Amino acid sequence: MKLLFPRSRRSQAAVGAVNLSLLLGSASLLIWGGLYVGVYSGRFAADEFSEIPHGRPPKVVTAAVDPAAESIKKGAKIYSQVCIACHQADGNGNPGGGIPPLAGSDWVLAEGPNRIIRIVLHGLEGPVKVNGTTWGQNQMPPQAKSADNPAGLAPDDVALVLSYVRNAWGNKASLVTTEMVSAVAKETATQVGYWHPDDLLKLPATVGAGAPAGAPQTPEQLKAALKALPVDQLEALLKEIKK
Numbered sequence: 240m241k242l243l244f245p246r247s248r249r250s251q252a253a254v255g256a257v258n259l260s261l262l263l264g265s266a267s268l269l270i271w272g273g274l275y276v277g278v279y280s281g282r283f284a285a286d287e288f289s290e291i292p293h294g295r296p297p298k299v300v301t302a303a304v305d306p307a308a309e310s311i312k313k314g315a316k317i318y319s320q321v322c323i324a325c326h327q328a329d330g331n332g333n334p335g336g337g338i339p340p341l342a343g344s345d346w347v348l349a350e351g352p353n354r355i356i357r358i359v360l361h362g363l364e365g366p367v368k369v370n371g372t373t374w375g376q377n378q379m380p381p382q383a384k385s386a387d388n389p390a391g392l393a394p395d396d397v398a399l400v401l402s403y404v405r406n407a408w409g410n411k412a413s414l415v416t417t418e419m420v421s422a423v424a425k426e427t428a429t430q431v432g433y434w435h436p437d438d439l440l441k442l443p444a445t446v447g448a449g450a451p452a453g454a455p456q457t458p459e460q461l462k463a464a465l466k467a468l469p470v471d472q473l474e475a476l477l478k479e480i481k482k
């Protein structure tokens with residue numbers, strides 16, 4: 240029989256080559272597909288497809304740690320050990336026992352923690368007005384570590400618990416740092432007895448906003464303070480200024 244379109248030898252060889260490459264191509268596709276399913280299928284469970292190949296530890300995606308949230312969390316623990324007995328879990332205090340609220344308190348929510356750090360460090364003796372209501376039936380004893388209270392809170396604990404108090408029960412205010420507490424502790428090292436609310440209200444709300452007690456306020460006071468310096472220190476200071 241005569242073929243209508245007789246194939247040349249060359250074209251037959253080409254067809255063979257095409258067939259071979261098709262065969263190899265589809266075979267390798269099949270193998271790749273099988274391997275892919277085998278490796279990623281999660282043991283062929285119908286409801287499972289895993290991005291992570293068997294035997295390889297999953298990539299751990301660590302959520303960024305929010306340092307503010309961490310401080311508030313740690314502060315909550317300290318609150319539940321130290322303040323909760325008086326100010327209660329809901330921060331509403333105990334009106335019957337003369338304990339004022341911290342939730343929504345204008346003392347707690349002041350622009351800065353300068354006054355509440357002092358309250359925790361040295362205690363408070365009222366009468367004290369909180370959101371317009373006068374309290375004074377009880378005093379708040381100092382809660383910080385001191386010679387009289389060796390089991391009290393260290394400066395970092397005071398910072399954490401006050402950060403919590405300023406951000407719990409719907410309160411929202413800036414965090415309190417250990418540096419702030421240490422600065423206030425240094426500034427008030429000579430404080431004797433509990434604070435009186437009137438004296439606290441004379442202080443700025445933010446830590447370090449005012450000159451420290453005893454700092455020279457007038458040119459005369461400054462001159463006197465400079466005169467009190469040893470001569471070598473004064474000369475060194477003059478040299479520094481002239482530079």
Ligand code: HEC
Pocket residue numbers: 318321322323324325326337338339340341344345346347355358359363364365366367369374375376377378379380382400401404
């Ligand atoms: C033994 C009970 C007691 C403990 C413990 C105590 N407080 Fe107080 N707190 C009081 C009393 C009472 C007053 C009000 C004092 C007054 O009337 O003079 C007060 C007042 C305050 C005030 C100012 C007024 C207000 O309501 O905002 C703050 C702030 C405060 N406490 C925070 C704390 C924090 C923080 C702790 C824990 C570190 C703490 N207190 C632990 C009893 C306590």
